[in-house]
Amino acid sequence: MREFDVIVAGGGPAGSLSALNLCGSGFRVALFEEHQSAGFPVQCAGLVSSDCLKVLERFVDTDRCLLNRIKGAYFFAPDGDCVRVEGKSKAAVVERKILDLELLKSASSVADVFVKEKILSVDKRNEKNSYVLKTNRQNCSSFYVVGADGVYSTVAKCLNFERPRILSAAQIECKFECMDEKYVELYFGRKYSNFLFCYAVPTGDGFARVGAVSGNNAVYWLNGLLREHPSVSRRVEETKTSELNCGAIPFGLIDFVKGNAVLIGDSAGMVKPYTGGGIYYTAVAAKCLGKHFPDLEAFKESYLKALEKEYAVGYRIARLYRVLSDEDYSYLIKLARGIEFEELHMDKPTSALKALPALLKLLKNPKLSLKIARCLF
Ligand SMILES: Cc1cc2nc3c(=O)[nH]c(=O)nc-3n(C[C@H](O)[C@H](O)[C@H](O)COP(=O)(O)OP(=O)(O)OC[C@H]3O[C@@H](n4cnc5c(N)ncnc54)[C@H](O)[C@@H]3O)c2cc1C
The missing domain is CATH 3.30.9.10 (D-Amino Acid Oxidase, subunit A, domain 2)
Incomplete structure (x- = not known):
């Protein structure tokens, strides 16, 4: 049975970025991707902030995938x-097919990458205190596991992680x-x-x-x-x-660390709750993982410190979408023409709160003001 220090399941952005950020930690990393290539089938609009693009630029030439x-x-x-x-x-x-492929290529320069190899099961520990993973081609073991295998994560299921909505x-x-x-x-x-x-x-x-x-x-x-x-x-x-x-x-960030296993990306619910965009919040997680590895509790703490407030406000904004009526939207869109939004940042819902006092001041509709205040505070 082949032995690795870290096995990363999945070669999407979460898996490749995890492997790339773990580079330099001195651990032997293997990444398994079930398809021939990552980013296929494409399930993404490809919208990322300039901040996210900058993070990606550390690892790939983003001009190749820029549309x-x-x-x-x-x-x-x-x-x-x-x-x-x-x-x-x-x-x-960005064009995800190309971005994912470029990231996986970069990851293969720092990790052993196995494509067309699906992880079928993960068993808790063997006598050496390692995880045992079965793929369609081989059995292998590792001391750490990173479940970056997407929303229907096999790692999460096998290790009984809570699942997001x-x-x-x-x-x-x-x-x-x-x-x-x-x-x-x-x-x-x-x-x-x-x-x-x-x-x-x-x-x-x-x-x-x-x-x-x-x-x-x-x-x-x-x-x-x-x-x-x-x-x-x-x-x-x-x-x-x-x-x-x-x-x-x-939808919903779950507890993403258990023993020596972590979940990153969609498997952990690392998406912006108010848009569904996942690439930036995943890139932040991979960076925190690389910085603190192998201290997984420190990794978790630093990720939550970086984004906990954004998640909290993000959930409230997502709830507001469901509370507002069609008439409320029409009214708010008209009012919004009189407001400056220069502080708004697409990855930081807390920035939306800065425009709120101006909005509430303009609102001449007490019922709607109450709805908004109840949702956001
Ligand atoms: C319609 C749509 C539009 C979106 N638009 C945007 C957007 O504009 N901007 C944005 O930031 N986000 C967007 N997202 C979200 C974004 O696509 C995800 O958050 C992102 O792909 C998560 O990356 P990931 O690596 O965690 O998962 P994935 O991209 O799903 O990658 C998981 C990888 O793991 C592999 N895998 C799965 N199981 C196994 C296994 N058992 N063994 C080996 N490999 C396995 C898969 O083949 C895949 O390559 C969108 C999502 C959807 C559905």
Whole structure:
């Protein structure tokens, strides 16, 4: 049986970034990816903040996967009215197939990478106090395990980790007349999602990734957006669709350290609860892991210290989406035109709280003020 110090399950961003950050720790790391390549099938709009892009640039040439640069967002009420917002953070749209492949290539320079090798089971410990992992090709053992094997993590199941709630996501890549190709579009309202929202992320050349994130059956909500939304339905050319992707997004960070095993990325629910974006929060975790390894409790503490407040506010914002009525959205979008959002940062929901006093001052609707205050505080 082959022995390693650390086995990383999964070669997506979480797995590759974990292996890359563990480089230099002096431990022998092996990474197992079930597919020939990572990032396939693609289940991502590819929107990342400039801060996230900078983190990725430490390991790969991000120009290779860059599709578009983004300056801000249009926020839409269900009636089609919208407001354009430019915050502090800029963003980029990346091609995940290429990003994941480049990250995995970099990881293979610091770790033993095994592709087309699926981890089938993880047993607690053998007599040497190591984990025993069975793949479709071999048995191996390691003292530490990193479960970066996505939302339906085998590592998490085998080691009895708590599981996050699963949201449904669906997206098409299609011809789309964007408001402006440098701005993403977010569509709110109960007609279009029963949990988060729908979106359009421009990839350039008149195309966009148009998708829905909901509590269940995202295809149903996406169809509603494409056919019934007063603004989207006139701008989308569904006949010119190149891809349809359906996927799952975890909701809720779980306790991600148990013995000498850790979960990173979607397996641990490391996504922004108010958007479903996971790459940045995962990159932060991989950096903390590399910094503190093998002290896994210190890793956990430093990750929570870095993002605990953001998660807390993020959950409250996600709850607000479900509490607001379609009329509330229309009212808020109108009010938002009078507010400066220059502090807004897409990875830091706490930055949204800075615009709140101005919003509450403008609100002449006590019922709505109370709804917002109850949700956010
Ligand atoms: C429709 C959609 C749109 C999204 N848009 C964005 C966005 O715009 N921006 C953003 O930041 N995030 C976005 N996300 C979330 C983002 O895609 C995830 O958070 C991110 O991919 C998580 O990375 P990961 O490495 O944890 O998991 P994954 O990317 O799922 O990678 C897990 C890897 O593990 C491998 N694996 C699984 N099981 C095993 C096993 N037993 N053995 C070996 N290998 C295994 C898989 O093949 C895979 O390569 C989106 C998600 C969806 C569904």
